[in-house]
Amino acid sequence: MLGQLIVTGVLVGSVYSLVAVGLTLIWGLMDIINFAHGDFMMMSMYIVFWLYALLKWDPLISLPIAAIVTALIAILSYRLVIKRVVNAPGLMALLATFGLSLFIRNLAQFLWSPNYRFVGESILSGKRFIIFNVVIGLPQLVAAFGSIVMTLAVAMFIKKTKFGKAIQATAQSKDVAELMGVDTEKVYMFTFALSGVCVGVAGTLLSGIFPVYPESGAMYGLLAFVIVALGGFGNIWGAFYAGIMIGLAETIGGFYLGTQFKYAIAFLIYLLVLQFRPKGLFGW
Amino acid sequence: MKKLLVVIVLLVSFLVLAQEVVKIGAIFPLTGAAAATGVKIKYAIEVAQEIINGVYPEIALSLAKSAGLPNLRGAKVQIIFADHQGNPELAMAEAERLIRNEKVVALIGCYQSSCTKPASQVAEKYGIPFVAGSSSSAALTERGLKWFFRIAPHDGMETVFFFEYLRYLNEKFNANIKKVAVVYIDNEYGVHAAQMVKEKIKDFPEFSLVADVKYPVNATNVDIEVQRVKSARPDAIFHASYIGDMTMFVKKYKEFNVVPKVVLSYCGGYQDPQFVVNLGKDADYFAGTNATTSALFSKMPILSKINEMYKVKSNVDIDGPTLEDFASALVIAEAINLAGTTEPAKVLEVLKNHTFEAPYFVSGKIKFGPDGQNVYSASVMTQILNGIYEAVWPETYQTKPPVPQFPDWTKR
Numbered sequence: 001m002l003g004q005l006i007v008t009g010v011l012v013g014s015v016y017s018l019v020a021v022g023l024t025l026i027w028g029l030m031d032i033i034n035f036a037h038g039d040f041m042m043m044s045m046y047i048v049f050w051l052y053a054l055l056k057w058d059p060l061i062s063l064p065i066a067a068i069v070t071a072l073i074a075i076l077s078y079r080l081v082i083k084r085v086v087n088a089p090g091l092m093a094l095l096a097t098f099g100l101s102l103f104i105r106n107l108a109q110f111l112w113s114p115n116y117r118f119v120g121e122s123i124l125s126g127k128r129f130i131i132f133n134v135v136i137g138l139p140q141l142v143a144a145f146g147s148i149v150m151t152l153a154v155a156m157f158i159k160k161t162k163f164g165k166a167i168q169a170t171a172q173s174k175d176v177a178e179l180m181g182v183d184t185e186k187v188y189m190f191t192f193a194l195s196g197v198c199v200g201v202a203g204t205l206l207s208g209i210f211p212v213y214p215e216s217g218a219m220y221g222l223l224a225f226v227i228v229a230l231g232g233f234g235n236i237w238g239a240f241y242a243g244i245m246i247g248l249a250e251t252i253g254g255f256y257l258g259t260q261f262k263y264a265i266a267f268l269i270y271l272l273v274l275q276f277r278p279k280g281l282f283g284w
Numbered sequence: 285m286k287k288l289l290v291v292i293v294l295l296v297s298f299l300v301l302a303q304e305v306v307k308i309g310a311i312f313p314l315t316g317a318a319a320a321t322g323v324k325i326k327y328a329i330e331v332a333q334e335i336i337n338g339v340y341p342e343i344a345l346s347l348a349k350s351a352g353l354p355n356l357r358g359a360k361v362q363i364i365f366a367d368h369q370g371n372p373e374l375a376m377a378e379a380e381r382l383i384r385n386e387k388v389v390a391l392i393g394c395y396q397s398s399c400t401k402p403a404s405q406v407a408e409k410y411g412i413p414f415v416a417g418s419s420s421s422a423a424l425t426e427r428g429l430k431w432f433f434r435i436a437p438h439d440g441m442e443t444v445f446f447f448e449y450l451r452y453l454n455e456k457f458n459a460n461i462k463k464v465a466v467v468y469i470d471n472e473y474g475v476h477a478a479q480m481v482k483e484k485i486k487d488f489p490e491f492s493l494v495a496d497v498k499y500p501v502n503a504t505n506v507d508i509e510v511q512r513v514k515s516a517r518p519d520a521i522f523h524a525s526y527i528g529d530m531t532m533f534v535k536k537y538k539e540f541n542v543v544p545k546v547v548l549s550y551c552g553g554y555q556d557p558q559f560v561v562n563l564g565k566d567a568d569y570f571a572g573t574n575a576t577t578s579a580l581f582s583k584m585p586i587l588s589k590i591n592e593m594y595k596v597k598s599n600v601d602i603d604g605p606t607l608e609d610f611a612s613a614l615v616i617a618e619a620i621n622l623a624g625t626t627e628p629a630k631v632l633e634v635l636k637n638h639t640f641e642a643p644y645f646v647s648g649k650i651k652f653g654p655d656g657q658n659v660y661s662a663s664v665m666t667q668i669l670n671g672i673y674e675a676v677w678p679e680t681y682q683t684k685p686p687v688p689q690f691p692d693w694t695k696r
Contacts (some may be wrong), residue, residue: 001515008507018506021328029551106315114319118527118562128539137539209564210504211528219502255508260470260498262508 005234005251006133007202011136014144015206018240019220020227021151021200028234029191035097036077038221039104040196044070044203045212046112052119052207053243059122059207060142067200074196078189086188108214116211125208143205150152151240154194158236165183167191167264222264226270231282238282245269245281298681304359306626308616309366309382311393311403312609316369317502318396318526321556325418325609326394327597329363331590332613336361343589344643346621347614353621361617364388367398375399379406389626390619391549392416392612397421397524399496404432411630413635417609417614420551425657431628433635435615436608437663439524442573443480446548447488449665449677450520453546454490459688461545465495465518467533468507471527474498477524477550494518501534503529510536519545523572527553531562538566538693545689548572548665552680555604560671565696568670569687573663575604577673577684580664587644590666604663607644615640617649646681 023037047066052059081100119125128139171179176183177263203217210216218222227246233239235276246266254262273281290616310329337360337369339454340348352358364386368375375394381595382388384408390413393399407414415433416424422438437445453459466481468474468569478496487494495516499509513521521544523530530553536542549572553559560567581588586601590610594602597651602610616631618640623630640650647660665677667686 001511004511005508008511012505012507104518109315109319114315114323115558116320116531116562118531119622120562126538211531213320213528214503215319219504223504249325255512258498259509259512260500262503263500272515281480 001255003132004254005073005255006248007121007134007136009248009251010244011140011144011247012233012251014074014147014240015202015242015243016220016223016227016246017240018143018147018150018205019199020231020243021154021236022195022202022225022240023221023224024192024228024231024234025154025195025198026166027228029167030082030094030188031090032082032086032224033097034082034195035094035221036101036104037195037199037224038217038219039101040070040074040077040217040219041199041203041206042108042214042217043073043104044200045207045210045216045236047200048109048116048204048207049212051118052122053117057118059204060124063201063204066198066204070200070203071193071196073233074192074199075189077121078192083185083188105214105218114216116213118211119207123206127160137209138203139208143209146205147199147240147243150198151236154198155236157194162209163187163190185281223266226267228280230270230280231274232280235282238280242281289671293475304356305362306353306356306359306612306617306620307362307364307386307388309379309384309386309388309391309393309639310363310393310613311366311368311375311378311399312395313370313399314367315448316367316371317528318370320527320558321605322367323518324394324598324600324603324606326365327399328594328602328606329365329392329613330597331593332478332610332617333361333363334593335590336614336617340589343586345531345614345641346585347618349625353617355621355624356626358672361613365372368394368396368403368484370399371395372398372402374625376402376406377598379403382644383407388412389628390616390631392417392609392616393419395419396426396471396473397476397610400424401472403490404429407431411615413579415612415635417612418551418605419473421472422480423472423476429656431632433658434614435550435611435658436575436605437573437661438657439477440480440484441661442550442663443477443484444487445573445661445663445665446522447484447491449548450491450546451488452677453686453688457686457688459545460518461519461688462491463494463518464515464520464522464542465497465513465516465521467495467499467513467525469529470498470500473550473552474524474686477522491520499529506532506536508538509533510542513537514540514542521547522550523547523552523554524550525553527556527558527562530554530559534566534570536562541693543690543692546571547690551605551608557600560668560673564671566693567668568696569667569690571665571667571676571686573604574666574673574675575607575663576602577604577664577667577675577683578665579666579672579674580646580681583683584644584646590644607652611642611645611650614642 231242253265674684
C-alpha cells in the first residue's frame, strides 16, 4: 500500500508543480501575487473541453492551442490590468489580480454556465498500468511527465537563453537591467506569457482528470501559492520539488491520519517551513 | 379644485385596485462550486412562479387554475433570488438582507444544508416561515425551530431507506451484502449523513460498517479516498457527494478497479442528470434516492407538464432535488393563499396543519410533522440502467427491476 501511496503522491504532486512553476515565475520576477493564476488554468481547461466537444480533438492535440491561447489571455491581462499596477504599492497589485480572478470566473460562468464538464474520451482515458500491484493511471502519468518536461524546458530557457538572462537580470534589479539595455516592459510581458504557457499545459493535462467548471482553478491556485512559498519565490526547481513534497504529504499523511486532513497536513508543513526558513526550502 | 379632486380619486382608486405583490426570498448557490445545481433550481422555481402567476388549466394544481393568489385578490408572487455561493455566512447575510431590505414574507432555500442552517436561524429570529426543498441534513429539523419546514426526506430517513433496500436485495436476489462503507464530503450534509449511518446501522444487525471515508470540500483529487475504500472491500458504498466529487470518484473507482455490489447516493451529485452526461456507460448501476426520474414522466402527466416547462429553460429533465425546491415555492405560495394574508402567524398555522397537494411526487402530498419535517417521503430508489434513472424500489413504482451486483468495469 505504501508503494501505491508514494506513486500517487508523486503523480499528484507533479501536477501541482506545473501549476506552481508559472506562478513562481511571476512572483520571483515582478514580486506580484497573481490571484488569477488558477483561473488562467481554468480557461485553458475550457479551451480543451470545447475543442473536444465541438471538434472531437483529443486534449493532447489541443495542447499547443490551449497553451498559446492561455498565453495570449495572460498577455492581455498583463497589458490591461497588471501593467497599470506593477509599480504601485504591493496591495494594489494584489487587489487587481483578485478582481481579475473574480472577473474571469464570472465570465466563464456567464459564457458556459456553471455545469461540471468532463473530457469524456481521449487517447489516455481509462488506460492504466499495474506494476507490482501498484496502479498507475496513464492520464496521471502523462501529466507528471509533461510537468517534468515543462519544468525542465522553462529552467533551461531561463538559464541558457539571452532572454532568460534578461529575465534573471530584471528579477535582480529592474533599474540596473534597464541601464544595461534590457527592455523590462517586454520582459514582464513575456514572463506573463510564459507563465500562461505553463498553466495552459497544466490545464490541458488536468482536463481529462479533473472536472471543468468555473471554479476548477480555485484549489489548484491556492495550492500553487503554498508550493511557491515552500519552494522559494522565483525558484523553478524549488517549486517542482515542493510540489512533489506536498503531493506526498497529502497522500501518505491523508491516508494514515485521515483523508479529511490531507490539505491541512500540506498547509501545516508550509507553516512550519516558513517559521524556520521564511524564504522557503530552496530560496536564498 | 375639481381637477385636484379627480386626481385624488384616480390616485386612490389606483392604490386600491393596484395588484399586491407577494415577495418570497429564494437563497441558492448561483455561483461557486455548487452553482451548476443552484442555477437549475432557479429555473425550476421560475417555473413554479409562472404556474402561480399564470393560468394553466392542464396542470391540476389549485394555484394553476387562476392567475396569482386567488384569496389575495390575484396578488402575483415575486421570487427574489439571492446567491450564497455555498458560503454559510453569506447565506445568513442574504437572509437578513431579503427580510429587512426586500421585505420578503417567507424564505426558501438553500440546497446545501450548511447554508440552510444559518439562513433559517435568521428567519426564526424575524419570525417568518422558511421552507427548505432539498436540504437533507436531519439536524435541520432537530433544532426545535418554530418557523422551519422541510420537504425532502432527511438523511436519517434516507439511511433507513438504504438499509431496507439492501435488505430487499439480500432477500429477493440473494445479493449477500454485508459490509458497508460510507464516503462523504466534510460539511454539514456529508458529516450528518455519516452520523446517521453509524446510528441507524444498529437497527440492521446483518450489516457492518467497514470504512468511514471523509474528504475535504473542493478536493483536487480523490485518489487516497478511493484507496481507503478499496482496502476495506465493502459490498455497499453509501455516498454523500456533490456532482463534481462524485464524478471524480467514479473515474477513480474504475481506475483502481473498485467493484462493490451497490453504490447508493444521498440526495446530491448522483441525482444531477449531468452525472450520466459526464460519465456515459460508467454511470450505469449507480443508485440513490430520488424524488423523481424521467422514467416516471409517462406515469405522471402533471410532472411531465412541469418537466416540459422546465426543460425549455434548462435543456435537461427535472431531477429530484430540483423538484423538491420547485415544491418549496409552490407550498409556501399555497400556504399564503390559504391563509388569505401574508401575516406570518396565519401562514404558519396553515403550514403546520394543512396537507398540501403534490401530484408531481410519488407520495402525492406534503404534510409537515411537529418538527417541520414532511412526513410523506417523496423518494423512490432509482438506479441508472442504460443511461436512464429507472425507479427500482419500492416495487409499486418500479419501472425496471434492480441490478444487485456491479459488473466488472471491463464488461460494460
